[in-house]
Amino acid sequence: MRNLAILGSTGSIGSSTLDVVKSNPGMFDIQLLAAKSNHPLLLEQIKLFKPNYIYLEDESSFISIKDAIKDIDQSLEVINNEQDLLSLISSNIIDTVVAAVVGIAGLNGVEAALSSGKRVLLANKESYVVAGEYLNKLCKENGGLIIPLDSEHSAIHQCLSRGNQKEKASRIILTGSGGPFLNKKKTDLANVTMEEAINHPIWTMGRKISVDSSTLMNKGLELIEAKWLFESDTNEIEIIIHPEGIVHSLVEFKDNSIIAQLGKPDMKIPIAYGLGFPNRINSNVESLNLSELGPLTFLDPDFDKFPCLGLATEALITGGTAPALLNAANEVAVEAFLNESIKYLDIPRVISEVLEINEIKKVDNISSIKEVDLIARRSADLIIKGLAA
Numbered sequence: 001m002r003n004l005a006i007l008g009s010t011g012s013i014g015s016s017t018l019d020v021v022k023s024n025p026g027m028f029d030i031q032l033l034a035a036k037s038n039h040p041l042l043l044e045q046i047k048l049f050k051p052n053y054i055y056l057e058d059e060s061s062f063i064s065i066k067d068a069i070k071d072i073d074q075s076l077e078v079i080n081n082e083q084d085l086l087s088l089i090s091s092n093i094i095d096t097v098v099a100a101v102v103g104i105a106g107l108n109g110v111e112a113a114l115s116s117g118k119r120v121l122l123a124n125k126e127s128y129v130v131a132g133e134y135l136n137k138l139c140k141e142n143g144g145l146i147i148p149l150d151s152e153h154s155a156i157h158q159c160l161s162r163g164n165q166k167e168k169a170s171r172i173i174l175t176g177s178g179g180p181f182l183n184k185k186k187t188d189l190a191n192v193t194m195e196e197a198i199n200h201p202i203w204t205m206g207r208k209i210s211v212d213s214s215t216l217m218n219k220g221l222e223l224i225e226a227k228w229l230f231e232s233d234t235n236e237i238e239i240i241i242h243p244e245g246i247v248h249s250l251v252e253f254k255d256n257s258i259i260a261q262l263g264k265p266d267m268k269i270p271i272a273y274g275l276g277f278p279n280r281i282n283s284n285v286e287s288l289n290l291s292e293l294g295p296l297t298f299l300d301p302d303f304d305k306f307p308c309l310g311l312a313t314e315a316l317i318t319g320g321t322a323p324a325l326l327n328a329a330n331e332v333a334v335e336a337f338l339n340e341s342i343k344y345l346d347i348p349r350v351i352s353e354v355l356e357i358n359e360i361k362k363v364d365n366i367s368s369i370k371e372v373d374l375i376a377r378r379s380a381d382l383i384i385k386g387l388a389a
Contacts, residue, residue, distance in 0.1 A: 020284070095118060120139075131324075332381060
């Protein structure tokens, strides 16, 4: 039985993880559920999964849930201090951490888990974007294991890992649906609304990642993540647009054969793979009926219409703190767009300017990454204020 901590339990990945746990009774013991502020949903999760610890970042939500659980479980420990959370993640009570907190806010939990040799199921791609080389070092030094939960990276992991053999890819092919604006003209993007941008044609996701998918920044971040996850050269990773969302990624080997992973577009499949690895467990997802699929389409990405993809590629090639600047600027720009402070096409404009005006430095440690992240956010805020003036 694995002892789980789920960081971001009330988000879409965290909720899907609990669905998979429920579908595999007796295999997992939920030790910790951690969330930011959604205490009503967390309360429902507590009743169903009976964790030993819960963490709520938001102070008022923390107070509300402390009062609410008095009649449920007197032994349940509720924590609000991040250092207590990190100590718990590092302890022997937990052996598997599902890292599903969005953005760089999830980096501390990933670092604590890998520093203590845990199995980390990684849905927080931003951690790997800004600190991939450092996290790989931690993993190797402390005997940890990283299994990606992104559907594309999970697919690559599955293609590379057959039995106990892990083969080296000669080419990694990341697929992407193309988002809601795949068939729109570039000139039509100027007046895109928030509602249109978050209306993904394949996946049901949070607002931020939905916007990232619409700009193809999500695919750019996955490109950077793939480099570190699979320790590949930049020229060994390609992106292909696959609107049907059935082929989740492909790997080519030195004999020029290609292996692909197919499945329904449901995050419970990669989650089940990560939770069960190296064994397969029940995902409780409907089986794929090949005879009903129809044609599968593959297209080259349009770098001109989706400049965020080019910005991410440039950041990957530049290296150092460039990916951290890119990620922070994107988070701020997307939030501003969601708040209707900037227009849709301002998102890549803000990111480009942040990358242009800030010095690229070597990544030394988490502190240096956080310092760069703060600088990038301040730069982005100033640029956004200038756009609004």
